[in-house]
Amino acid sequence: MTFKERLESYDKIKDYDFAQKIYANLCNLVWYDYVNDEVIDFSWRSSGGFVSGIRQLGEDYMDFYCSGNEGEIDDEIEKLFESWNIVNVKGYYDIKTKTEEEKIAEFKKTNPLVVAYNRDNKINNIL
Helix, strand or coil: CCHHHHHHHCHHHHCHHHHHHHHHHHECCEEEECCCCEEEEECHHHHHHHHHHHHCCCCCHHHCCCCCCCCCCCHHHHHHHHHCCEEECCCHHHCCCCCHHHHHHHHHHHCHHHHHHHHHCCHHHCC
Protein backbone atom coordinates (compact mmCIF):
# COMPACT_ATOMS: atom_id res chain seq x y z
CA MET A 1 0.00 0.00 0.00
CA THR A 2 1.40 3.41 -0.95
CA PHE A 3 1.74 6.34 1.43
CA LYS A 4 -1.22 8.09 -0.21
CA GLU A 5 -3.40 4.98 0.04
CA ARG A 6 -2.50 4.57 3.72
CA LEU A 7 -3.53 8.14 4.51
CA GLU A 8 -6.72 7.90 2.46
CA SER A 9 -7.79 4.84 4.44
CA TYR A 10 -6.72 6.26 7.82
CA ASP A 11 -9.91 7.48 9.55
CA LYS A 12 -8.12 10.12 11.62
CA ILE A 13 -7.25 12.08 8.45
CA LYS A 14 -10.80 13.54 8.54
CA ASP A 15 -9.89 15.35 11.78
CA TYR A 16 -8.59 18.79 10.77
CA ASP A 17 -6.03 19.07 13.59
CA PHE A 18 -4.52 15.69 12.70
CA ALA A 19 -4.54 16.55 8.99
CA GLN A 20 -2.79 19.84 9.78
CA LYS A 21 -0.05 17.89 11.57
CA ILE A 22 0.36 15.67 8.50
CA TYR A 23 0.58 18.79 6.32
CA ALA A 24 3.21 20.36 8.60
CA ASN A 25 5.27 17.15 8.67
CA LEU A 26 5.31 16.96 4.90
CA CYS A 27 6.42 20.57 4.36
CA ASN A 28 10.05 20.69 3.21
CA LEU A 29 10.87 17.45 5.01
CA VAL A 30 11.90 14.34 3.14
CA TRP A 31 10.55 10.95 4.17
CA TYR A 32 11.53 7.59 2.76
CA ASP A 33 9.13 4.64 2.51
CA TYR A 34 11.52 1.73 2.58
CA VAL A 35 8.88 -0.87 1.74
CA ASN A 36 7.80 0.84 -1.47
CA ASP A 37 11.22 2.44 -2.08
CA GLU A 38 9.42 5.77 -2.39
CA VAL A 39 10.66 9.27 -1.57
CA ILE A 40 7.99 11.50 -0.02
CA ASP A 41 8.91 15.14 -0.55
CA PHE A 42 6.53 18.13 -0.69
CA SER A 43 6.77 21.90 -0.71
CA TRP A 44 4.39 23.83 1.55
CA ARG A 45 1.88 24.40 -1.25
CA SER A 46 2.03 20.86 -2.61
CA SER A 47 1.72 19.44 0.91
CA GLY A 48 -1.46 21.47 1.44
CA GLY A 49 -2.82 20.28 -1.89
CA PHE A 50 -1.94 16.68 -1.12
CA VAL A 51 -3.60 16.67 2.31
CA SER A 52 -6.71 18.53 1.13
CA GLY A 53 -6.99 16.16 -1.83
CA ILE A 54 -6.90 12.98 0.23
CA ARG A 55 -9.46 14.34 2.70
CA GLN A 56 -12.00 14.86 -0.12
CA LEU A 57 -13.89 17.50 1.83
CA GLY A 58 -13.93 20.24 -0.81
CA GLU A 59 -10.80 21.93 0.56
CA ASP A 60 -7.81 23.22 -1.33
CA TYR A 61 -4.18 23.85 -0.38
CA MET A 62 -5.02 27.20 1.21
CA ASP A 63 -6.96 25.44 3.97
CA PHE A 64 -3.60 24.21 5.27
CA TYR A 65 -0.98 26.54 3.77
CA CYS A 66 0.93 28.47 6.48
CA SER A 67 -1.22 26.95 9.24
CA GLY A 68 1.76 26.37 11.54
CA ASN A 69 4.68 24.14 12.50
CA GLU A 70 5.75 23.59 8.89
CA GLY A 71 8.89 21.49 8.64
CA GLU A 72 8.84 20.44 12.31
CA ILE A 73 8.61 16.73 13.07
CA ASP A 74 5.70 15.93 15.37
CA ASP A 75 6.21 12.89 17.64
CA GLU A 76 2.74 11.46 16.93
CA ILE A 77 3.21 11.71 13.17
CA GLU A 78 6.76 10.36 13.26
CA LYS A 79 5.58 7.30 15.22
CA LEU A 80 2.71 6.76 12.79
CA PHE A 81 5.01 7.02 9.77
CA GLU A 82 7.53 4.68 11.38
CA SER A 83 4.75 2.13 11.96
CA TRP A 84 4.19 2.34 8.20
CA ASN A 85 7.97 1.83 7.57
CA ILE A 86 8.46 5.46 6.61
CA VAL A 87 11.45 7.29 8.08
CA ASN A 88 12.62 10.87 7.96
CA VAL A 89 15.73 11.47 5.87
CA LYS A 90 17.47 13.85 8.23
CA GLY A 91 19.82 16.24 6.50
CA TYR A 92 18.49 15.41 3.01
CA TYR A 93 19.03 18.95 1.74
CA ASP A 94 22.56 18.98 3.20
CA ILE A 95 23.68 15.92 1.22
CA LYS A 96 26.05 17.33 -1.38
CA THR A 97 25.01 15.34 -4.44
CA LYS A 98 23.14 16.36 -7.54
CA THR A 99 20.21 14.01 -7.98
CA GLU A 100 17.47 12.63 -5.77
CA GLU A 101 18.67 9.10 -6.56
CA GLU A 102 22.20 9.96 -5.35
CA LYS A 103 20.83 11.52 -2.16
CA ILE A 104 18.74 8.44 -1.38
CA ALA A 105 21.72 6.20 -2.19
CA GLU A 106 23.77 8.20 0.33
CA PHE A 107 20.97 7.86 2.90
CA LYS A 108 20.85 4.09 2.35
CA LYS A 109 24.63 3.86 2.88
CA THR A 110 24.30 5.46 6.29
CA ASN A 111 21.14 3.49 7.18
CA PRO A 112 21.91 -0.19 6.51
CA LEU A 113 18.63 -1.38 8.02
CA VAL A 114 16.86 0.31 5.12
CA VAL A 115 19.07 -1.45 2.57
CA ALA A 116 18.61 -4.83 4.26
CA TYR A 117 14.85 -4.37 4.37
CA ASN A 118 14.73 -3.58 0.66
CA ARG A 119 16.77 -6.69 -0.02
CA ASP A 120 14.79 -9.13 2.17
CA ASN A 121 11.38 -7.46 2.36
CA LYS A 122 10.94 -8.90 5.85
CA ILE A 123 12.18 -6.95 8.81
CA ASN A 124 12.19 -10.09 10.98
CA ASN A 125 14.88 -11.59 8.75
CA ILE A 126 17.32 -8.83 9.68
CA LEU A 127 16.61 -8.22 13.35
